[in-house]
Amino acid sequence: MKNEMKIGMMSRWNAPCGAAVHAELVGRRWIEKGHKLTVFAPLEEVKTREKDEPFVVRNYSNNYLDPKPFIEADYDAFVHHNISEMPMKELFGIFPKIKEKAKTVLVAHQGRIPEDPYFAKFDWDAIVCFDERWKRFLVDIFPAEKIHIIPYPCHPICHGDKTDARRKFGLPENKRIILIYGISLHKYLCHLPRIERLNKKYPLILLVLTSVDDWFDLFEAVKHRYSFIVLRKEALTIEELYTYLHASDCLIYHTDSSQYAVLSSTVHTCMGGGRPILAHNSNFVECFDKEVLKYKSNEIEEKLMDIFEDKEGCKMALKAAREYVKRNSAEVIAKKFIYLFETLSMEKEGKR
Template identity: 40%
Template structure:
């Protein structure tokens, strides 16, 4: 099957992670893929991941507020490349005005599918002018608002894909990253520095019981001032500022005793998913995540904590070899790893293509 997907790609961003997990799984399953992506976009924080040959970068976006509009946009790849399925990820953050102009030509040659990432109903009126053949939501929270604006029969629910199981060796990873073998390593990464700062006093209390190192990899586009100040105050912080390609990110997970993600519930968006969990669960590193709407649908494949005291308790239990069970992750991934989810999309594409072909034959008659 020849699939085109318009999305962010190789970026430290949730929709990009979804697109990459799905797109690479399609390629692995033998399908042909074209990616239409941005040369520049405010949401496209760097990963230094190298683009594959199938990636075409043909538009630029400088502003997404109040609405996403293109600074430059070359429509020729969308019009000239060969594909039978067209997937658009996170349409609210794509250049809707320019995409709408060429959408009739896209629909002439391809089945069109939108993947919903927006955490609430978008305010951009152009969002509602697209006539998608199908709209895919991750769960009921997304469907609850989408169904108010689009026909129910076009809305489908397909879970967010997960990186497949890819285990590593702790000793080798620590040697490779030049991290000590005899310390407990807590790891955090990303661009939300405030999430890291708030946990520090409680981690500091653990340094009285454990030889603890808190490895923090901050994206270069993060707000760094508070982190630099915190590093001066707490000597257990091992702070690095750099973009992380996926292979290196997995090395840090292999080297760590736990991945700590402290994120409060989103007040702005009722429907949210932690793309980090989806991308990193397959490493086999225990994930300790603050109880919030980012993980409200997760079960015991991750470990949740209520507050910072509970975080401390659960870190101690993890250091003692308790709480974590790799079998739970393996069982979970059997149903949700990327290839399984990619196959569900392919089944949907085939059904949509059959419907399209039947309708075309009727029109010919």
């Protein structure tokens, strides 16, 4: 390994959101490679069941920021994962002190120009976005030469035995299992009549996992009508999520298109599990080609039948997903960031 880098990263952490998933996947790879990481995270947020590591400092909220940890921590690269509800005004006040000791990198998660007036005032050394859709609007604010495309990271490939996984979680071994999970499960209700029809031909269960009280209560009421629903209230660790993936025959991901640039952190997280992902054909998955099986709402029954019958298209999707994960694994993306940090440091020292 080249010289150890000391990295400060401002981001949500151990939280169910795309910025946190990105930060955790990449940040933990940096640590594995011997780099030093300090994470500056919000004081209060909805968290997963993962426990904060010793390198996590919680020192800000929407309109409050304790500057001391930012100023006193030792780092030579500073990464800011920008999402809504960040204390940008307060960060701007200490930004000169951060720039004195570190190269600064913005990771632009929001798929449009944020309304916060401070967003465009920062003089970042580099801006990272996920693909050309982000770059098209970022060039209206920042110099094009400062904008770098680094794809969103994927969880590493991690396959598992279906029977063992089902036994671990007490799930039936003689039925098909369709998995849905997350914080927006109300969007899946429209599929229940079609899944019910499919249940007559292929005995199945719809495994519903959520930590959101409202959605748990909603499906608790609905499952009296749709008896194939198995409902569990859980805030999952990544290991538990992958075991549930291994227990399942497929994952359904459903969300409608946004008018802004978007992608699915859920799909990037789950592609390494070795199970087909059936995704609603929206711009959340337009960055994928054959890696996921896309559907319109009236096609979901047919697509699920193809998965249950292990049709050729499903095999091709799994192969394409494996290749995508290899190209964009957390380790690969972490290396791209390290190369960017090193390049910025060399430019600062006049070596380029």
